[in-house]
Amino acid sequence: MTARFFAKSALAFALLAAVPSVAQSPGPNSGSSSRLVPRVSSAVQFDVSPPLREMPRIPPPWSMNERSEAEVPNQTMPKAQAARGEKRAGGDPALQSWPGTGPSMPAPAQNWEGLGNLAGVLPPDTQGDVGLDHYVQWVNLSLAIWDKTGALVFGPVDGNTLWQGFGGPADTSNDGDPVVLYDRMANRWLISQFALPNYPGGPYYQYIAISQGPDPTGAWYRYAFKVSDTKMNDYPKIGVWPDGYYMSVNQFKNGSSWGGAGVFVFDRSKMLAGDPSAKFIAFDLYSVDAGYGGMLPAHLAGSTAPPAGAPCPFAEVDDDAWGLANDQLSLWEFHVDWATPSNSTFGLSGNPNAVLLTAPFDADLCGGNSCIVQPGVTSKLATLSDRLMFRLNYVNFGDHQTLATCHTVDADGTDHAGVRWYELRNSGAGWSIYQQGTFAPDGEHRWMGSVGLDKAGDLAVGYSVSGADLYPSIRYAGRLPQDPLGELSQAEQSLIEGSGAQTHSSGRWGDYSSMSLDPVDDCSFWYTQEYYTAAGQAASTAGWQTRVGAFKFSSCTPTTGPLVTAQAVSPSGPAPLSVTLSASAFRGQAPYTYAWAFGDGGSGSGSSVNHTYAATGAYEARVTATDGGGAASSTSVFVSAMPPPPVLISALKLASPLRLKVSGSNFHPDFTLKINGTPVTATYKSNTLVLAKGTSLKTLLPKGVAVSLTITNNDDGGSSAPLSYTR
Numbered sequence: 001m002t003a004r005f006f007a008k009s010a011l012a013f014a015l016l017a018a019v020p021s022v023a024q025s026p027g028p029n030s031g032s033s034s035r036l037v038p039r040v041s042s043a044v045q046f047d048v049s050p051p052l053r054e055m056p057r058i059p060p061p062w063s064m065n066e067r068s069e070a071e072v073p074n075q076t077m078p079k080a081q082a083a084r085g086e087k088r089a090g091g092d093p094a095l096q097s098w099p100g101t102g103p104s105m106p107a108p109a110q111n112w113e114g115l116g117n118l119a120g121v122l123p124p125d126t127q128g129d130v131g132l133d134h135y136v137q138w139v140n141l142s143l144a145i146w147d148k149t150g151a152l153v154f155g156p157v158d159g160n161t162l163w164q165g166f167g168g169p170a171d172t173s174n175d176g177d178p179v180v181l182y183d184r185m186a187n188r189w190l191i192s193q194f195a196l197p198n199y200p201g202g203p204y205y206q207y208i209a210i211s212q213g214p215d216p217t218g219a220w221y222r223y224a225f226k227v228s229d230t231k232m233n234d235y236p237k238i239g240v241w242p243d244g245y246y247m248s249v250n251q252f253k254n255g256s257s258w259g260g261a262g263v264f265v266f267d268r269s270k271m272l273a274g275d276p277s278a279k280f281i282a283f284d285l286y287s288v289d290a291g292y293g294g295m296l297p298a299h300l301a302g303s304t305a306p307p308a309g310a311p312c313p314f315a316e317v318d319d320d321a322w323g324l325a326n327d328q329l330s331l332w333e334f335h336v337d338w339a340t341p342s343n344s345t346f347g348l349s350g351n352p353n354a355v356l357l358t359a360p361f362d363a364d365l366c367g368g369n370s371c372i373v374q375p376g377v378t379s380k381l382a383t384l385s386d387r388l389m390f391r392l393n394y395v396n397f398g399d400h401q402t403l404a405t406c407h408t409v410d411a412d413g414t415d416h417a418g419v420r421w422y423e424l425r426n427s428g429a430g431w432s433i434y435q436q437g438t439f440a441p442d443g444e445h446r447w448m449g450s451v452g453l454d455k456a457g458d459l460a461v462g463y464s465v466s467g468a469d470l471y472p473s474i475r476y477a478g479r480l481p482q483d484p485l486g487e488l489s490q491a492e493q494s495l496i497e498g499s500g501a502q503t504h505s506s507g508r509w510g511d512y513s514s515m516s517l518d519p520v521d522d523c524s525f526w527y528t529q530e531y532y533t534a535a536g537q538a539a540s541t542a543g544w545q546t547r548v549g550a551f552k553f554s555s556c557t558p559t560t561g562p563l564v565t566a567q568a569v570s571p572s573g574p575a576p577l578s579v580t581l582s583a584s585a586f587r588g589q590a591p592y593t594y595a596w597a598f599g600d601g602g603s604g605s606g607s608s609v610n611h612t613y614a615a616t617g618a619y620e621a622r623v624t625a626t627d628g629g630g631a632a633s634s635t636s637v638f639v640s641a642m643p644p645p646p647v648l649i650s651a652l653k654l655a656s657p658l659r660l661k662v663s664g665s666n667f668h669p670d671f672t673l674k675i676n677g678t679p680v681t682a683t684y685k686s687n688t689l690v691l692a693k694g695t696s697l698k699t700l701l702p703k704g705v706a707v708s709l710t711i712t713n714n715d716d717g718g719s720s721a722p723l724s725y726t727r
Helices: 159-163 268-272 534-539
Strands: 039-042 045-048 110-113 128-130 134-139 142-147 152-158 179-183 188-195 204-211 220-228 231-241 244-253 257-266 279-284 296-300 312-318 328-335 354-357 389-396 401-410 417-426 431-439 445-453 459-467 470-479 490-496 514-517 525-531 545-551 563-569 572-574 577-586 593-597 603-605 608-613 617-626 632-642 647-654 659-665 671-675 678-680 682-686 689-692 706-713 723-726
Touching (some): 128 514, 128 525, 134 179, 134 545, 179 231, 204 268, 231 257, 231 389, 244 268, 354 431, 417 459, 445 525, 563 617, 572 577, 577 593, 603 608, 608 617, 647 723
Parallel strands (some): 231 296
Antiparallel strands (some): 128 134, 142 152, 179 188, 244 257, 257 279, 312 328, 328 354, 401 417, 417 431, 445 459, 514 525, 617 632, 671 678, 671 706, 706 723
C-alpha cells in the first residue's frame, strides 16, 4: 500500500519476438463469470476555487497531526504473499547484463532540486508532470510549481492549500498518494489525492481538481467523489484518455484486509467544463478474481489521440509463482458509455481481453522484504516488485500505437534488482509485446523505474540505483528505434549521484516515480525521483530528497508548427447557455487564423467567439489554428449545457401530522430537500411539488424563526436559490 510512515528527525541476450495475445480464461481465484455490472455515482461536492496564487499558502507541515497521525501500513498484494513457486533457476532470458554500447544518454538540459521530506513522512510517492510553461510536483505531502527553467513559481506548500474553503468531507486530511497529470488534449492540469477522514474506517473519497486553463496557479474546478463506504481506494493511479479520466486502485476492506482491484472512469468532458453533475463509473473486480491488483490505466503522452472511440487499456503484470501458468502481462479494455452507463464494460466480464506471455522473470526479491543495500548501513530498501510502475504511457504513431511500462525483477536469481521494461504495439490486430528487456548492467540494484517514448520512437527509462558502494542515486538509460530490440544501447546517464543513505526501519522507497513527455516539443523527457544526500541522512532517518530533470535525444526533431490553447468563460450552466470561447497560438509562423467547430453543428472563426448552446448536453468545441506557413494544430474546450435548475416558489405548512408542502418548478424524482443545510425526508409528487415530512420537522421548523429551504436535483446537480420560510 502507498501508505505513509512518519519519521522522526535527528545477454548474452536472446531476442524475444513479438508475443501474440492469447484468450484469457478465468484465473485461479475467479468467481462468477456473469456480466459485471458497473456502479455509477456523482460528485458529493463541487466548487470553483480562487486562483491558487491568491490563496493563503499553508506551509508544510500544516499541523502536528501530520507527524502524529497513525501509520497506514504497507502491504504487498495477496497474490504476491501466496504460496510461491520455487525460485526461478537460471538467468533472465531478457537480461541486459552489460552497459549500453552506444553513446551516452544526453546530459540533463534541466536539473534542479525538487521537494524534500517537509512533513516527516515516507515514502515520498514522487510524482510530477510538465505542461506548456510549468512543471508541477506533488509528493507526500507537499506541492510546488516551477517554470521550465527551474525557477520556483509557487510553494512549497502543504497539499491542503488547494482544498481550502472547498467544503468537502475531507479537506484537512491530506492523506497523500498524490497524482499530477497534464491533460495535453485540453491544455489543463489534473491534481488528485485520496481522502480518508475516518481511517481506517470509511467512507473513502477521491479528490480531483481540474485547472481552468494551462496555468496551474490559476483557478481550479474542485470535485470530491465518495468511491466507497467500505473499501479504501489505495494506490490510485490515473491516466488521461479522450473520453475520461481513468483510475485504478487497490482496495482494502475497512482499510485493512484485501478487497480486490477497483477501476474507475470520471467524466472528463463535464469536469473540464466545471459541471457539478460529473459522475464516475466503476467496477469492483474482487468477485471476478480476487487476485487481480496493481493495475495501471493508459495515459495519453503523445500529441496524437487514440483512434476515435478506442477503449482505454489497463495493464497488470503477474509472476507464474503467484499461481499462474506463465509470467504474463494482462490487458483489459475499459469501454465507457456516458449516455447509458449500464452499457459500460471492463474487459470480458472483468477478465482480461488479452494476455501477453512475457519472457520469464522472477518478481521475488528477498521474499518480498526490503532488499536494496546501501553503503555503510544495515538498512535496506523496499522494491515494490509485485506491480507495474507508474506510468502506462501511450503514444500513437499513426501506423501503430504503443504502450510503455516497467516493473522490478530479480535479474539473476541472487536478489539483484533490475528494471524489466516493455514496449507494446498495436498495428490494428491487437496488442503484442514488441520488445522487452531487463536492465541490470552491473552489480548495482536498479528499481522503481518509469518509462516513456518520444515522437521519434526513442525510449527512455529512469530509475533508482543503489549498492554496497553506491548511495541511492537517480539515473536513466535509453534506446533509439534502430538499436537492437530489447537493449538499452544508449549508455546510462546520471541525473544526480547520492551521498547519503536511508536508515528508517520501514525500508519504504518510492512508491513510484514519473517519466513525462514535454507537450511543447514531444521530444524532451522530464523525470522525477527520490535520492539521498549526506545532509539528509544526518537530519533524519527518512531525510529523502527529490530531483527534477529533463533531457532530449538529439535525433528527435521538435515539432515546429503552431501550438494552440483555448479557454471558455462560464462553460457550464443552464441551457440556453451563452459561452465566450477564446484561443491563442504560439510557435510556428505568424499570423494565425482560427476556425471553430462548436460541437452542436455550428461553426465560427476568430481568436474570440461567442456561441449559444440551445439544447442541453455536453459539447466539445474544437478550434484549429493555422499559421502563416499553412501548418495547423487543434485543441478543444468542453461545454456543458445543463437542464434548468429547480426553482422554489413557496412553502405551506400542513398540520396533523406536521408536513411541509414545497412548490416550485423543475423538480426531479431524485432530489434532496434541505432546511438550513440539513437534509430532510421528502416525497416527490410532481415536477412542481414535493412534500417534506418526518419527526425532525418540528425541530427544524421552530415557530416564528425564518429558515432557508433549498432543493437539489441529484441526477444533474442543479440546485435552487434558497427560499426563506417562517412557520
